[in-house]
Amino acid sequence: APRRPLPPGPEPKFFSGNVHQLPRSEAWKVFAKWSETFKSPIVFYRIFGRKFVVLNTFKAANDLLEARSNIYSDRPMAWMYNELVNRKMGVFFISSQHPRFKAYRRLLHAGLNPRAVGYYDEILDDERRTLLRNLKSKPDDFMAHLRRAAGGIILKVTYGWTVADKDDYLVSLMEQSFAMAVEIMTPGRRLVDVFPLLRFIPSWLPGAGFKRKAAVWREQLSEVTGKPYAWAKAQLESGNYVASFTSKHLSPEDGHTLNSEEEDIIKWCSAALYVGGADTTVSGLASFVLFMTMYPDVQRRAQAEIDEVVGKDRLPTWADEASLPYVSSVIKEVLRVAPVGRLGLYPDPMTFNPSRFLATPGQPPQQDPYKLVFGFGRRVCPGAHFAQVTLFLSIASILATFDICKAVDDQGREVDPVIEYSSGVTKSVSL
Numbered sequence: 001a002p003r004r005p006l007p008p009g010p011e012p013k014f015f016s017g018n019v020h021q022l023p024r025s026e027a028w029k030v031f032a033k034w035s036e037t038f039k040s041p042i043v044f045y046r047i048f049g050r051k052f053v054v055l056n057t058f059k060a061a062n063d064l065l066e067a068r069s070n071i072y073s074d075r076p077m078a079w080m081y082n083e084l085v086n087r088k089m090g091v092f093f094i095s096s097q098h099p100r101f102k103a104y105r106r107l108l109h110a111g112l113n114p115r116a117v118g119y120y121d122e123i124l125d126d127e128r129r130t131l132l133r134n135l136k137s138k139p140d141d142f143m144a145h146l147r148r149a150a151g152g153i154i155l156k157v158t159y160g161w162t163v164a165d166k167d168d169y170l171v172s173l174m175e176q177s178f179a180m181a182v183e184i185m186t187p188g189r190r191l192v193d194v195f196p197l198l199r200f201i202p203s204w205l206p207g208a209g210f211k212r213k214a215a216v217w218r219e220q221l222s223e224v225t226g227k228p229y230a231w232a233k234a235q236l237e238s239g240n241y242v243a244s245f246t247s248k249h250l251s252p253e254d255g256h257t258l259n260s261e262e263e264d265i266i267k268w269c270s271a272a273l274y275v276g277g278a279d280t281t282v283s284g285l286a287s288f289v290l291f292m293t294m295y296p297d298v299q300r301r302a303q304a305e306i307d308e309v310v311g312k313d314r315l316p317t318w319a320d321e322a323s324l325p326y327v328s329s330v331i332k333e334v335l336r337v338a339p340v341g342r343l344g345l346y347p348d349p350m351t352f353n354p355s356r357f358l359a360t361p362g363q364p365p366q367q368d369p370y371k372l373v374f375g376f377g378r379r380v381c382p383g384a385h386f387a388q389v390t391l392f393l394s395i396a397s398i399l400a401t402f403d404i405c406k407a408v409d410d411q412g413r414e415v416d417p418v419i420e421y422s423s424g425v426t427k428s429v430s431l
């Protein structure tokens with residue numbers, strides 16, 4: 001059959017494609033412009049040999065990623081990382097056609113669905129109290145506290161590990177593996193990703209240094225996946241452990257002994273939680289703080305709602321969520337405007353206005369951004385509910401306890417925060 005034409009897009013250069021038209025950061029602004037220029041919700045561009053399709057409307061994303069998720073559920077192939085460094089069994093990279101994919105999704109769902117998240121109540125409560133204490137004692141270091149909170153919650157829930165206040169062993173192990181993954185996968189860094197046949201070169205040949213390097217990374221990354229898992233397993237066996245995602249899966253209800261395949265599945269799923277849940281949560285919390293400094297009226301209205309519904313004698317709990325629609329809308333608005341991608345998809349997209357999610361007489365609420373920010377189809381974020389609970393608990397407790405305001409300089413004048421979102425796998429905000 002003849003090939004279908006590609007979606008429209010900017011004119012590429014013969015060799016480098018559209019590199020010259022893409023800025024290093026905030027590429028989404030350019031994507032939005034291309035959609036207008038080419039009058040198409042779907043646009044196409046190329047960076048050297050790599051082809052990209054941008055879906056610029058909710059409908060386009062939903063039509064392809066949800067309705068046709070049987071064909072659009074795999075991530076791009078990274079030969080160096082997946083094959084040579086042997087990360088292809090990781091939750092994020094495994095093909096949706098692989099038989100294990102379903103096993104992963106089932107396990108993740110079992111450990112993170114709304115009922116399962118209820119098991120972690122105590123951990124979540126402890127962690128937010130630590131966050132509030134840290135914010136109180138050193139408010140200027142709030143970014144470090146938010147990072148610690150996100151990492152602390154996820155490592156305790158995943159493995160039962162309590163994060164140390166400084167230089168935590170598991171946090172640094174995880175961060176090293178992130179850094180390694182970025183180094184290995186940065187587009188254009190690895191020739192073998194451009195010419196995959198190179199992977200068959202024997203390691204001893206001159207010029208095959210990349211294969212020897214791959215072997216080292218392979219070893220190091222396999223340790224990162226193996227160590228925390230082995231620790232959690234040993235704790236469980238010792239009888240002295242905190243019930244966690246890993247411990248629960250390691251002790252199945254029917255009491256059967258796990259085989260090595262089942263254990264491997266638990267190991268990979270546990271490893272995915274920090275990758276999926278740490279930076280995303282930090283990003284959401286940091287953006288929340290930023291927007292509260294910029295929109296004091298929003299902050300006051302959210303605080304008033306908490307005072308009225310919860311009172312001042314206790315901290316908000318997840319059970320209060322349904323009675324705090326404005327606080328919930330603040331969180332939705334943070335996620336709409338801030339992390340993972342700026343979603344300029346609603347009326348007046350650049351304005352931070354939580355009320356857009358509240359119905360008013362004659363005006364229905366705008367579309368719930370959770371349909372978008374957590375992805376689509378077969379790969380939709382398995383941590384979505386968990387993320388909503390942890391963000392709600394942290395944000396509602398911060399609002400209940402503190403006033404967030406701009407920093408002041410030596411002369412007592414307010415300093416406007418510099419807003420700079422970095423592009424990457426997770427959008428992070430530097431404050």
Ligand code: HEM
Binds near residue numbers: 093340374376381384
């Ligand atoms: C605000 C917080 C979060 C946001 C915005 C977010 C967003 C996303 C998105 C957009 C995806 C990709 C979906 C796709 O490929 O279509 C994803 C995948 C994933 N997320 Fe989240 N996430 C968040 C928090 C979490 C948390 C807390 C966890 C774990 C507890 C988690 C675990 C995962 C995992 C394991 C995947 C990979 C799923 C797969 O490839 O099959 N995420 N997330």
